Amino acid sequence: MAKRSGSSFGTFGKTEQFIPNGVKPIRTEFSKGSVPDSIYSSNRESAWSRWRRGFELYCNTLADNAYSYSFDYAIPLPPGTVIPPGSNPPKIPGVFQGFPTKNKEFGMHWAGVRTAGSLRFDNIRDSGGNPSPIASVTEDENYWYVTLSGAWSASNPLPPPLYIPPVVIGGRTIVPAQYPINGEILEDRIITVGGTPINSDTIDPTTQKRYGYTQAVLVATDEKTGLLTLQKQGSVESTPDAAFKTPATTAPHVGRFLMTGTRYCCSCQDFTRRDFAYMLGLGKGNQKVFPRTNVATIKPGRYEIMRRNGKVDNSAMTSATVNRGMEVIAPEAEYNIPPTVTPNSSVVPGALRDNPGVFRDFGKQYIRSTPLPSLEGAVSEGMPSYEDYATSRNPDGSYNITSLTDFWTPLLDELRYCKHIYAMKFTEKVFPPEPSDLPVEMGSITEWEQNLVAQASKDNEKAGYNLASRGLSIMDVPPYNCQAPMMMPMMQKLFNVPSTFVLMSGFTMFDKNGQAYVPAQGGTPGVV
Amino acid sequence: MADFGEITDGTFVLSPEQQAIRKYGFSEIKASGIPTVYHVGDVVNLPYGSGEISSIEAIGLAWAAFSSGITPA
Numbered sequence: 047m048a049k050r051s052g053s054s055f056g057t058f059g060k061t062e063q064f065i066p067n068g069v070k071p072i073r074t075e076f077s078k079g080s081v082p083d084s085i086y087s088s089n090r091e092s093a094w095s096r097w098r099r100g101f102e103l104y105c106n107t108l109a110d111n112a113y114s115y116s117f118d119y120a121i122p123l124p125p126g127t128v129i130p131p132g133s134n135p136p137k138i139p140g141v142f143q144g145f146p147t148k149n150k151e152f153g154m155h156w157a158g159v160r161t162a163g164s165l166r167f168d169n170i171r172d173s174g175g176n177p178s179p180i181a182s183v184t185e186d187e188n189y190w191y192v193t194l195s196g197a198w199s200a201s202n203p204l205p206p207p208l209y210i211p212p213v214v215i216g217g218r219t220i221v222p223a224q225y226p227i228n229g230e231i232l233e234d235r236i237i238t239v240g241g242t243p244i245n246s247d248t249i250d251p252t253t254q255k256r257y258g259y260t261q262a263v264l265v266a267t268d269e270k271t272g273l274l275t276l277q278k279q280g281s282v283e284s285t286p287d288a289a290f291k292t293p294a295t296t297a298p299h300v301g302r303f304l305m306t307g308t309r310y311c312c313s314c315q316d317f318t319r320r321d322f323a324y325m326l327g328l329g330k331g332n333q334k335v336f337p338r339t340n341v342a343t344i345k346p347g348r349y350e351i352m353r354r355n356g357k358v359d360n361s362a363m364t365s366a367t368v369n370r371g372m373e374v375i376a377p378e379a380e381y382n383i384p385p386t387v388t389p390n391s392s393v394v395p396g397a398l399r400d401n402p403g404v405f406r407d408f409g410k411q412y413i414r415s416t417p418l419p420s421l422e423g424a425v426s427e428g429m430p431s432y433e434d435y436a437t438s439r440n441p442d443g444s445y446n447i448t449s450l451t452d453f454w455t456p457l458l459d460e461l462r463y464c465k466h467i468y469a470m471k472f473t474e475k476v477f478p479p480e481p482s483d484l485p486v487e488m489g490s491i492t493e494w495e496q497n498l499v500a501q502a503s504k505d506n507e508k509a510g511y512n513l514a515s516r517g518l519s520i521m522d523v524p525p526y527n528c529q530a531p532m533m534m535p536m537m538q539k540l541f542n543v544p545s546t547f548v549l550m551s552g553f554t555m556f557d558k559n560g561q562a563y564v565p566a567q568g569g570t571p572g573v574v
Numbered sequence: 575m576a577d578f579g580e581i582t583d584g585t586f587v588l589s590p591e592q593q594a595i596r597k598y599g600f601s602e603i604k605a606s607g608i609p610t611v612y613h614v615g616d617v618v619n620l621p622y623g624s625g626e627i628s629s630i631e632a633i634g635l636a637w638a639a640f641s642s643g644i645t646p647a
Contacts, residue, residue: 122646206634
């Protein structure tokens with residue numbers, strides 16, 4: 047018998063490549079190879095690749111799911127807030143999921159999940175003290191307009207956090223009105239006040255059929271009329287057949303209460319669009335490094351500085367009893383920095399992007415292009431779009447930055463997911479739809495996938511080995527790393543509270559046996 | 575073909591008839607293509623007692639206090 051070369055799957059020939067005569071991709075001097083709309087760039091930034099690699103990562107971490115840290119975050123309350131004695135403090139439940147990686151010096155990317163239902167609308171009441179279920183829904187091609195029941199008006203607007211009134215002193219608006227919940231995923235899963243949220247399988251006792259529900263992103267809030275605008279684009283419906291489909295074809299149900307859906311955030315370079323400087327060479331001893339930014343790559347943008355007692359503190363971990371403050375530095379520009387992110391936000395003329403040792407590149411963002419339901423045949427996510435900044439030209443020929451694409455506000459589900467977020471979605475069995483922007487000119491997909499499987503397995507093995515043999519002694523662990531320069535922005539976006547309300551003392555962690563411990567009170571996980 | 579509300583085991587795929595008649599709420603939107611079918615998701619239960627402050631209220635308090643420059647207690 048002739049010996050067959052290759053693996054037991056047989057050999058797959060490489061597909062013939064179509065090379066148009068004389069047309070070559072543009073190669074520029076920039077290290078990553080191309081201008082943003084070139085074919086290489088579109089392959090590199092493809093959502094499909096991340097989706098596929100996320101699935102691989104999910105399969106690979108199934109066997110080795112050791113780095114997941116469940117937590118409850120107790121929201122710190124402003125002074126004077128009265129909680130009835132014996133009642134539960136308001137909490138945000140979630141999970142930190144660590145992904146061992148060989149590309150980060152501490153050997154681990156940390157991603158965060160805020161679980162569904164952490165914010166429930168059934169305790170929102172109008173001025174008459176009545177709960178506010180969905181009163182009516184109208185729609186057009188792209189949006190559902192959900193009116194919450196209640197006597198809403200300019201003098202009785204929707205309560206916080208749906209709407210935070212502006213702070214006006216002496217006729218001057220000091221802090222503009224804010225809508226912190228805009229950008230959250232909402233689901234109509236609460237049937238009764240204080241009731242358990244329904245899930246895909248919950249059966250309505252009166253009809254003996256499943257309830258079903260709809261999930262959509264909140265894009266606008268009208269506080270005077272109680273009108274919430276939900277986007278059909280990217281919405282998901284759980285049908286009475288217990289299948290999920292996107293985009294949803296059913297509007298949120300009248301009479302139900304909304305709650306938030308699962309929210310993901312990641313600290314990896316791909317999701318934050320930032321490059322880390324690799325400061326600590328494992329095994330390199332005391333080699334001195336001086337991080338610098340290549341002048342050609344310096345672009346304007348916002349960055350964060352962590353300070354402890356006024357001094358810059360970039361440590362990866364601190365004691366659980368220490369709190370750092372986050373300062374956001376913005377370049378001089380007329381743009382909408384939420385004054386809200388941190389009280390220490392400052393606009394510094396000429397601030398560019400050299401924050402050595404922390405990040406290199408700032409600002410550019412890839413946005414998911416979820417399908418518009420009004421487009422025929424549009425069912426899955428396409429190629430992500432690129433957002434950065436806009437300039438205007440001055441008479442003297444110089445340029446002013448007029449707007450920066452700003453993703454401090456919690457539009458998490460508009461950012462392109464990284465492979466870690468896809469992996470977490472697969473883990474939760476919320477299988478994300480396959481994006482349609484398949485990379486081009488990649489040859490045989492079978493070959494590519496076989497390589498990917500082998501590569502993912504090898505990389506994870508290597509990363510796991512590095513972490514176990516060397517990294518565990520230096521790796522950063524939640525919640526002690528939650529105010530590190532890389533984690534604090536993620537925590538703020540994940541919880542969607544002002545950064546001054548992200549305190550170490552708020553964390554209750556759960557060990558592998560589900561036993562709660564509070565690190566700020568000296569608690570540690572059980573050893574048995 | 576499964577009927578509306580019937581309990582099916584595993585992933586359910588819409589029949590051509592169901593795809594043909596699906597519509598987006600009450601609007602006149604035409605759609606084609608096969609909708610993506612997911613598997614069953616998860617749920618988190620956070621009921622609270624009466625008088626308790628819910629997480630959404632607490633976040634509201636935090637944002638409102640923050641606007642006026644008040645930090646946590």
